[in-house]
Amino acid sequence: MSDLNKPVTSQERKEILDSYKKLLKASEGIVKPDEVRMIREAIDISLRKGKNIRRVSGTPALLHSLDIARIVVEEIGLGRTALICSLLYDVLRNGEMTLEEIQNRFGNHVFMIMEGLSKVAELYNRNPAIRSENFRKLLLTFAQDVRVILIIIADRLRTMRTLERYDRESQINISSEVSYLYAPMAHRLGLYNIKSEMEDLVMKYTNRDMYKFIAKKLNETKRARDRYIKEFIAPLKEELADQGLKCDIKGRTKTINSIYNKMRKQNVEFEQVYDLFAIRVIIDTEPKHEKAECWKVYSIVTDKYQPNPSRLRDWLSVPKSNGYESLHTTVLGPNHKWVEVQIRTKRMDEIAEKGLAAHWRYKGIRSERGLDQWLTNVREILENPEANVSDFIDDFKLNLYDEEVFVFTPKGDLRRLPKGATVLDFAFDVHSEIGKKCVGAKVNQKNVPLKYQLQNGDQIEVLTSSNQEPKQDWLNIVSTSRARTKLKQALRDIEFKEAELGREMLVRRLKNWKLELTDQLTGQLVKQFKYKTVHDFFCDIAKDKLDAGDIKEYILKDRQKEKDQVDGQQALRSAENFVPVVDREEYNAHDVLLIDKDLSNVNFQLAKCCNPILGDDIFGFVSVGGGIRIHRTNCPNAPDMRKKYGYRIVPARWTNEVGGSYLASLKITGEDNIGIVTNITQVVSKEMGLKIRSINVESHDGVFEGTLSVFVGNKHSLNLLMRKIKTIKGVFDVSRLDVV
Structure with a gap:
């Protein structure tokens, strides 16, 4: 019996029951009495259909589904429809239920999300981590309904929490994918807690030593840290109560990953990172009093402790595009230590914790235009059919993490752009035709060039010319994904x-x-x-x-x-004029190559930049147009590929010692005479029995330099050929070329 189909153990049954009870309790407050039946029906189907099915990690699929549903409800704050879809995800993924059955039982809302999840499942079924050629399909699915993204984020978070059950290669692949796609996505959707946990877990599996070091240090300093937080909070609590403000104050230790980033950026040791924690003041107040009371709390905090004016961050007046609202300041606490203080209301805190989902609960209080604009931007990038995959991923990621600047049109309309955006970015943000014709701008009534970087509060009037056309070097000026996509087109x-x-x-x-x-x-x-x-x-x-x-x-x-x-x-005067009759033959390596744990139905080619042959150390690289290219491990392009596109590399190895024929290229130098080339072709054709594809020769000052392309069976055969050619009288040197 396969490990993936073995019955659940008594311990697993206990875990499933425990998770089941917690989910029922968590879902009580989010559904109406008449909707409870549908929730219970989805759970019953998941119990019956997914009873003995396991994930790649060996975890029972049912336990995974229940845990995803709890994350969706408790940590993301979604409702009944997303809860049902979470429970049915693995049932659908494993073919235990069809989309038609789901539509008949649960209606069109559930069906539409499940259709998106079905497409994602198809991409994940073969491998626990997505390969880059599937990114477009994956993100196109996400862009249809935001809840699809949120459920998959929950799925990836649960996978990360149980990553110790996967093999080492899967741990690296999944962590890499979460790092470059899902953590930034969670950030953009306002799920800060999930984003932070994902980043910590990625670090746990990709930089284990440093993760353990910081975790140990935090544990050792916990008692002193808790004592300091208590000392800092005490006078604030007293003053806030005297002013009649209902507030909850708590200290929060920063994440291991954020501490590590500070150590790297500031080039300091752990002991020198001063802001290991932040104080959060959460006010219980009516929406109409929110801003006034936040500033009142700010006044109390800065009366008690000296503020650092350069560290004030006001996201009350203009929230971030993912809906985040808060007031941040850094003050000098007891013992002359800098402490970050975050001031927000209960509503703002829920939005900061649960992001987009909390917006739906508070709809009407704040505009959701920022997120809608971002999703529209994502769709624009995805719908560009000519973008290659690497450009596309780079464009998509451009403004996931970026901070923002807020600028104004001449009429006073507010526009958000990523920090670092230029006049040209602004022009394309207004309209792609204006971007194409842009020659500069007036910023605050002063003329500035295209590359001027926008500052908060700038008022911008774009200047255009009918004679202007986009230029290639504009790609070095724009920084937003929208502008880059439109400009490339x-x-x-x-x-x-x-x-x-x-x-x-x-x-x-x-x-x-x-x-x-x-x-x-x-x-x-x-x-x-x-x-x-x-x-x-x-x-x-x-x-x-x-x-x-x-x-x-x-x-x-x-x-x-x-x-x-x-x-x-x-007339034949020198080796340069020698033209042999060549037999051109194609090669086939399908029978001797194993790619990434025996992937089937995968198109692959031998890369022309290094021209691998049987016997070379190799790896696979997911190409822009789909399929896989096989490279030598010492390919001149390998370091760059590993550095920039590590997520596109897959393991590959030869499975046989013989099989097929491979094109190899040799560089040969020697004395210039027609006889030497004849001798070389004799060795290749007669002695070795190999077929020549081409031989090109150039002569200078009595020395010839030639390129010989020949079909060989494997690396051993090529090495033997090189040794034989070197023994020919008049040959100076023989070396293998990367490019054929």
């Missing part, structure tokens, strides 16, 4: 038009020379003039960067060369 449109114009120009000139532009000729020209793509070739013709005279000269020379070969007029 505009640049692609311009390049496409230029390429079309260049092609038309070349066709006309060739016609004047009595020549026709064929696909074959286009390919020859692109190769001859060393362009990466046909598109770039035609663009340079349109921009007059490539001289038509050079193209004509090459074509006429090539035609003359063909004529000379036909007439037998060309």
Whole structure:
């Protein structure tokens, strides 16, 4: 019997029952009496259908579902529909129930969210961590209904809490994914507690030694810290009570990850991090008195303790885009220690704890425009079909964590942008057409350039010109995902038009020379003039960067060369003129390669930048267009890939010693004579029985330098060939090339 299908143990049964009771208790306050039946029905289905099903970690799927539902209700604050969907997620994921059945039993609201969760489940079923080629699908699903995001965040949080049950590779992959996607997502949605816990758990599994060190230090200093907090709070409590303010004051130790970040940024030891904790004052008051009473508390705090004016943060007047409202200040407490004080109301605190979900409960008190605008922005990025995956992920992540600046239009309308945004970002935020035509701006009545970084309170009037066009270097100026996405699209449109114009120009000139532009000729020209793509070739013709005279000269020379070969007029004078008959053969490595624990139905290719062959140490890299490229571990691009795109790397290894044929390339230098090349081809073809794809030779001052591309069976065969070639008289050196 598979470990994933074995019956639950008595201990697991006890845990399931305990979680079940807690969930029933937690859901009492969020559902009406007539809705209780649906909740109980969802729980009963989860109990019956998921009884003996286990997750990849070995945890019973039923226990996982119950725990997700509790997180959704208790820690995120969602209601009946999300609770039902959480309970049914694993049942649907394991095929125990269909979407049609769910729609018939629970209605369209549950069905729509479950449809989104079903798409996410398809992506996760093969592997506990999402690969980058699926990011677009994953986030498109998220963008349809925010509750899909919130339920998956709950699922990932529960997975992180039980990560010790996974193997080491899965721990690294899941932690990496949570770090670059779900923790920032939780931050953007205002789920600060969940975001902080995720970051701590990521650190626990990716930087274990430092995590244990800080945790130990915090434990050792806990008693002294608690004593100091009590001493700090006592006079404040007394004064607030005298003023008739109903407040709850508590101290909160900062997270291990945030302490570690302070140690890194400030380059200090643990003992030198002064703000290890924050004091939070939570006021119980009516919505209409909120701002006044928060400032009243601020006045009391700063009367008791000396404030640091540069550390005042006012998110009461203009809340963050994720709805966060609070007043932060840093004051000098007893023993001359700096202490952060956060002042907010009970409503603000619930929004800070539960983010978006709490907004729905308090709808109408504060605008949700910030979050709606962000989700619209996400959809815009996702709906751009031409963005490659790495650009897309970078664009998506651009303003997940960023702080904000608040600026005004000439009419006084307030706009939020990420900190570091420029005039050009603002122009694209107003309208993409205004962004494309922007030449600068008037900020506070003064002319400024496109790259001017916006400051809080700036009033901005965008200046445009009908003659202006987007430029490539603008990508170095913009910092928001919206502006970057719109700008890239505009640049692609311009390049496409230029390429079309260049092609038309070349066709006309060739016609004047009595020549026709064929696909074959286009390919020859692109190769001859060393362009990466046909598109770039035609663009340079349109921009007059490539001289038509050079193209004509090459074509006429090539035609003359063909004529000379036909007439037998060309004499072989040196190794450079040697052209062997080659047999071009494709290779197939499917039978000898194992990718990431035997993934099936995966398209893969051998990377051309390092050209791996059987026997090389290799790894897989998820490519922009889907599929996997196999690279050598010592590929020149490997360090950059691991640093920037570690989440796209998958393990790969050869499973056989023989199988298929692989294209390898050698660089050979030696004395310049036709005989030496003949000897090399004899060794390759006759002695080794290998097939040559091509041999290209150039001669200078009596020395030839050649590139030999040959099909080999494995690395051993290639090494043997290199040794044999080195023994040929007149050969100076033989080395393997990365690029074929």
